[in-house]
Amino acid sequence: MRKLLAAALCLAATATGCGATVESAKDPESSAVTLTNCGRTVTYEKIPERVVTNDVGITELMFALGLEDRMAGFAMPDDKGDLRRVPWKDGYDKVPWLSKDQLTKENVLDARADLVFAGWNYGFREDGGFTPDALRKLGIPSYILTESCRNGRTDSSRGIMPPLEALYTDLTNLGKLFGVEKRAAALIARFKKQIADVRAKAPKGADRPSVFLYDSGQDAPFTSGRYAAPEQIITEAGGVNIMHDVADSWTTAGWESVVERDPDVIVICDYGDVSAEQKKKFLLSYPPLRSVSAIRHRRIVALDYADLVESPRNPSAIARLGAYLRTR
Numbered sequence: 001m002r003k004l005l006a007a008a009l010c011l012a013a014t015a016t017g018c019g020a021t022v023e024s025a026k027d028p029e030s031s032a033v034t035l036t037n038c039g040r041t042v043t044y045e046k047i048p049e050r051v052v053t054n055d056v057g058i059t060e061l062m063f064a065l066g067l068e069d070r071m072a073g074f075a076m077p078d079d080k081g082d083l084r085r086v087p088w089k090d091g092y093d094k095v096p097w098l099s100k101d102q103l104t105k106e107n108v109l110d111a112r113a114d115l116v117f118a119g120w121n122y123g124f125r126e127d128g129g130f131t132p133d134a135l136r137k138l139g140i141p142s143y144i145l146t147e148s149c150r151n152g153r154t155d156s157s158r159g160i161m162p163p164l165e166a167l168y169t170d171l172t173n174l175g176k177l178f179g180v181e182k183r184a185a186a187l188i189a190r191f192k193k194q195i196a197d198v199r200a201k202a203p204k205g206a207d208r209p210s211v212f213l214y215d216s217g218q219d220a221p222f223t224s225g226r227y228a229a230p231e232q233i234i235t236e237a238g239g240v241n242i243m244h245d246v247a248d249s250w251t252t253a254g255w256e257s258v259v260e261r262d263p264d265v266i267v268i269c270d271y272g273d274v275s276a277e278q279k280k281k282f283l284l285s286y287p288p289l290r291s292v293s294a295i296r297h298r299r300i301v302a303l304d305y306a307d308l309v310e311s312p313r314n315p316s317a318i319a320r321l322g323a324y325l326r327t328r
Contacts, residue, residue, distance in 0.1 A: 035173045038149035039160065044141055047178055048115035054103045054123025056080045057311030058145055059095075061170060062117065063088035064187060064312035067178055072111040073098035075123070079272050081304045086313075104130060108140065119145030120158055121250065122309070143177075146170050147229060147249060147310035158249040159227020164195070164236075167229075167310050187312070194315045195236050198322040202238030209264035209325055211239035212294065213308070215250065216274065218282060223253050229310050230267065233303075237322035239265060255288050265328060266294040267321065271305035299328050 034043045050072035053059040059074040064087075073096040083092050098107045103123045108116055116135055118124050122145055124131055132142040146166035148158050161169070168188050175184025203209065213230040215222040224230035225246030234241045242261040243253060266283060270276035280300050289295045301324050307317035 033177050035143075035177060037173065038144045038146065042141070042143075044115075044177060046114075048141075050111065050113050051115045051117055052098065052103060052108055052111050052113040054116075054118035055309070056083075056306045057309040057313075058117055058119065058122060059091075060086070060088055060306065060311050060313065061174065063091035065171070065174055065178065065180055065183055067174070067180070068094050070178060071095045072113055073107075075099035075101065075103045075107065077101065081271065081306055086306075102130075104128070105134070105138065108135070109138070113140055116140060116142040117145070118142065119148030120150055120156075122148055124148075143173070145310060147227070151227070151247070153247055157247065157251070159225070159247070161227075163227065163229045163232045163310060164191075164314065166227075167191075167312075167314060170310070191312075191315045195318055198238075198319050199236055201326065202236070202322055203325065204238075209239050209299075209328065210242050210261065211265045211267055211325075212242050212258055212261070212263035213267050213269065214279065214283065215269040216272065216279070217252065218286075220252050220254055221258065222250065224308075225249060225251050228308075229314055230269075230308050233308065233314060233318050233321060234267070236318045238325045239321070255286075259288060259292060262292055263294045264297075265299045265301065265325065267308075268300060268302040269305055269308050270302040276302035 032043050032045045033047070034041060036042070049070055051062065051067070051070050052072050053062055053074045055076050059076065062068065062071055068091040075098050078100050083089065098111060103116065103118060124144065132144060135142050146161065146169050147163060149160045151157050151160050171184045171188055175181040211234045213224040213234070215224070223243055224241065225248040226241065226244045227247070228249035231241050231244065242258070242263050246253070268276045268279050280302070283289060283300065284295060284298070294300060301321070303317050303321065304313075307313045
């Protein structure tokens with residue numbers, strides 16, 4: 001699943017990624033920009049020039065908009081897939097890799113960052129005190145990934161809008177902040193067209209297969225509720241997320257729920273020290289899942305981590321999953 005076809009990726013890439021000409025960003029002396037981020041009104045006094053990002057999806061949102069010249073670095077583990085074949089390889093080659101763990105106050109300060117773009121559980125965390133409020137006290141503004149916005153249902157539950165709407169919201173906001181609104185609008189239009197083409201061919205009604213997203217975990221599975229990207233990746237591809245009723249993004253469920261809901265297909269999130277093949281072997285050999293349709297018929301497919309978090313890879317993931325669901 002790591003081998004992404006260049007042509008398919010180019011559909012999901014920006015004008016920059018596919019070699020077309022795009023407009024230049026605004027002059028950094030332009031006036032302040034006010035945005036709505038996670039339900040809060042935030043004013044940025046100037047266009048950031050030294051952005052640091054956390055994790056692959058967030059970093060690639062910047063690359064997809066052609067904003068690598070505005071970046072001072074990124075942090076991400078090196079277990080998030082092969083970066084050599086993505087449309088934004090030049091961005092990875094150009095922007096410093098600050099940490100193969102996650103952002104800290106120290107590496108943000110060392111990079112002389114003037115904006116931190118991260119998310120809750122995508123860099124921002126209460127333990128260790130790496131939060132937007134803590135950064136504000138250091139004089140560093142931040143932008144929070146919309147997929148990760150806390151929704152107030154519990155201290156940790158996340159998600160305030162459908163996942164693709166979150167993606168388009170962030171692209172629109174970043175376009176406004178960096179003065180590349182036309183670039184952002186063109187990218188969103190391309191994504192919507194690509195997704196509409198998949199939707200037109202997708203199974204309908206009772207033919208839509210039920211799908212379980214398996215991220216990790218043996219005692220209890222880590223999966224996607226209706227506010228994480230897999231929800232709409234599955235839906236637009238022609239399936240039904242069996243955890244749609246869970247008002248959270250990435251969260252832990254119980255195996256008994258998986259057995260009861262009996263998914264037709266399982267999608268594995270491929271990343272980390274445990275390979276997709278190892279995860280598949282576990283699922284196929286785990287006794288409580290023996291009666292589940294996806295296990296009995298061995299309908300298990302893997303997508304990369306970067307396909308399944310909010311990122312510019314989401315539309316191509318929808319296309320590839322849609323093709324699988326139509327031929328299962």
